Amino acid sequence: LSITLAVDAMGGDGAPDIVVKGVALALQSHLDVNVILYGDSARLIPLLTAEGIVAPQVTIQHTIEAIPGDMKPSAALRNRSSSMRLAIEAVAEGKADAVISAGNTGAYMALAKIILKTLPGIDRPAIARPIPTMRGESVMLDLGANIECTADNLAQFALMGAVFAKKILNLSSPSVGLLNVGEEHPKGNAIVKETHQFLTENKWVDNFHGFIEGDQILAGVVDVVVTDGFTGNVALKTAEGTYALIKNFLDQGFRSSIFAKIGYLFSKPMLGKIGQKLDPRHYNGAPFLGLNGIAVKSHGGTDAYGFQSALKVAIDMAGSKVIQHIRQELERHPANIQTGFESKLMQ
Amino acid sequence: LSITLAVDAMGGDGAPDIVVKGVALALQSHLDVNVILYGDSARLIPLLTAEGIVAPQVTIQHTIEAIPGDMKPSAALRNRSSSMRLAIEAVAEGKADAVISAGNTGAYMALAKIILKTLPGIDRPAIARPIPTMRGESVMLDLGANIECTADNLAQFALMGAVFAKKILNLSSPSVGLLNVGEEHPKGNAIVKETHQFLTENKWVDNFHGFIEGDQILAGVVDVVVTDGFTGNVALKTAEGTYALIKNFLDQGFRSSIFAKIGYLFSKPMLGKIGQKLDPRHYNGAPFLGLNGIAVKSHGGTDAYGFQSALKVAIDMAGSKVIQHIRQELERHPANIQTGFESKLMQ
Numbered sequence: 217l218s219i220t221l222a223v224d225a226m227g228g229d230g231a232p233d234i235v236v237k238g239v240a241l242a243l244q245s246h247l248d249v250n251v252i253l254y255g256d257s258a259r260l261i262p263l264l265t266a267e268g269i270v271a272p273q274v275t276i277q278h279t280i281e282a283i284p285g286d287m288k289p290s291a292a293l294r295n296r297s298s299s300m301r302l303a304i305e306a307v308a309e310g311k312a313d314a315v316i317s318a319g320n321t322g323a324y325m326a327l328a329k330i331i332l333k334t335l336p337g338i339d340r341p342a343i344a345r346p347i348p349t350m351r352g353e354s355v356m357l358d359l360g361a362n363i364e365c366t367a368d369n370l371a372q373f374a375l376m377g378a379v380f381a382k383k384i385l386n387l388s389s390p391s392v393g394l395l396n397v398g399e400e401h402p403k404g405n406a407i408v409k410e411t412h413q414f415l416t417e418n419k420w421v422d423n424f425h426g427f428i429e430g431d432q433i434l435a436g437v438v439d440v441v442v443t444d445g446f447t448g449n450v451a452l453k454t455a456e457g458t459y460a461l462i463k464n465f466l467d468q469g470f471r472s473s474i475f476a477k478i479g480y481l482f483s484k485p486m487l488g489k490i491g492q493k494l495d496p497r498h499y500n501g502a503p504f505l506g507l508n509g510i511a512v513k514s515h516g517g518t519d520a521y522g523f524q525s526a527l528k529v530a531i532d533m534a535g536s537k538v539i540q541h542i543r544q545e546l547e548r549h550p551a552n553i554q555t556g557f558e559s560k561l562m563q
Numbered sequence: 564l565s566i567t568l569a570v571d572a573m574g575g576d577g578a579p580d581i582v583v584k585g586v587a588l589a590l591q592s593h594l595d596v597n598v599i600l601y602g603d604s605a606r607l608i609p610l611l612t613a614e615g616i617v618a619p620q621v622t623i624q625h626t627i628e629a630i631p632g633d634m635k636p637s638a639a640l641r642n643r644s645s646s647m648r649l650a651i652e653a654v655a656e657g658k659a660d661a662v663i664s665a666g667n668t669g670a671y672m673a674l675a676k677i678i679l680k681t682l683p684g685i686d687r688p689a690i691a692r693p694i695p696t697m698r699g700e701s702v703m704l705d706l707g708a709n710i711e712c713t714a715d716n717l718a719q720f721a722l723m724g725a726v727f728a729k730k731i732l733n734l735s736s737p738s739v740g741l742l743n744v745g746e747e748h749p750k751g752n753a754i755v756k757e758t759h760q761f762l763t764e765n766k767w768v769d770n771f772h773g774f775i776e777g778d779q780i781l782a783g784v785v786d787v788v789v790t791d792g793f794t795g796n797v798a799l800k801t802a803e804g805t806y807a808l809i810k811n812f813l814d815q816g817f818r819s820s821i822f823a824k825i826g827y828l829f830s831k832p833m834l835g836k837i838g839q840k841l842d843p844r845h846y847n848g849a850p851f852l853g854l855n856g857i858a859v860k861s862h863g864g865t866d867a868y869g870f871q872s873a874l875k876v877a878i879d880m881a882g883s884k885v886i887q888h889i890r891q892e893l894e895r896h897p898a899n900i901q902t903g904f905e906s907k908l909m910q
Contacts, residue, residue: 350808360744363752397707397796405710405793430800434808443797446752449744450794451801453777458805461697461781465840469833476833483826486816493812 225255227319238523349436572602574666585870696783
């Protein structure tokens, strides 16, 4: 059973070069995957030739229209023949199993929502991403799609995150935690408290852990970290900034004396392994969960290796039929919603 | 001019032992500081004797009442003779210049607010803390006192943070950033946008940088990071968790092979320096800014070295008269508030 990916070849800082190189890397280990590249064929053909990539495994759908990184979503929606739009439409029309873009996040989310539509029972899609932890990998959502969230939104994120953890991280009974603050009992805002109560009373997720705090995210206390897009975005970027700070201090430190330089030579293989384990490129590829189709966002500033990771997330999601499983979970659960909890799912 | 500290000797996991040891450490480099310890003299006297600390530099105000770590603030308020309360009252009564406690945060904040009162023009105090960055040190607030904040609150935090950075971090014109998400223009919730507009239009802080994102906190892009207590608490704890994750990976890695072990021996002095620079104990001591008096919170689980850091924050704040400077800034600014911005400062 082969998988077809629709790839926006014109999105992101290094497009189309890193896109083509990323596709070449991904295809080395996925002979069963076909790729449709949406973009300027005059620029794509020489790149494909250089990489030794040939049809029919990779084909080009030519368009010269591309969405700039700073274009407002409303303007992006008006462009009918952008590479981003055409790639998303390929999924909606069944020509591809997943779409991947490193382009403008706001435009991509807006287009994906309009073209692919949200799943029945989902009010708003969330941006999710696997993250490295002390115990392995977890998934965190929302990472910035929804600045303000209701308890409904958060409960839906919990359900989708649990399915993602089961199918993509291969965890049999993923635990779900709700990000909150402080040690004292009645802490937190009204929305996280309401979500906590709902997830405790209704068995939307099999394994609801309760609240977690910021320092427990990367400790891997839970497999699924649920939060609103504002907090999630700040938390993930703070973690990235902390990693960058420590890496910078170590890079400087290992150059600071002859002893440290010798120490570096002996430690290099071990440091390489840690670097790989925490390499942001390895975790590149954030699916928009909640859509009626697979759409994966690559970081705009990534390289070919990072873009390959995003392609692999899409391949994994298509192969394990994550969307169908989310749909099934949603169908299984609306009946559980009762008494007092105001849910848009009932409408 | 000597400084007197009122110390809650019974608060925190290691009290009173680590409190007395922390006081001993701090006094080694601060001969001009006097300390009043509030707590059980039967337990404190042997500890003081062991440390060779004598009156009159350190005196004891005896009480056997202590606030447990899990007591609700409302219950803590009813206890009239707790070590925490008596220490705060010493500041209100002018017997001490600052109070320090490693006890129950919620109780400490509630008691400090009631006893010391907020400064005129401040609606709610914030928990602040210096943080290590790529460029040196910054200060971040609020770290958890206020789960939900108005634009008024955030503007007040900005003003207080700038004064703290000027007087305690010794920066001549500290830049102030407002924590937000995403790269696109109109992002963020209504409150951060309103605060942004206010700080841009009214010159509450001399050097308003605008929005920053999570990864810019530890990069040191700004000297003062302003955010609500929910986001600030999650961000700071996420940074701590990231540090713990990387430290754990490095500790394991340096033990993983004979080469890595040799590498560790050569790198040890350099790693020690980085460890010191990022040591959470070094940044222990979070002032409650906005009160009419100096109250510093120590982490409950810290050791003597960490408690010493909290004492030093209090000493620095008393010595540089931060509270008076905040009061002056507030008096200088209310007149700037005009047109449309609904501020409780006007009431």
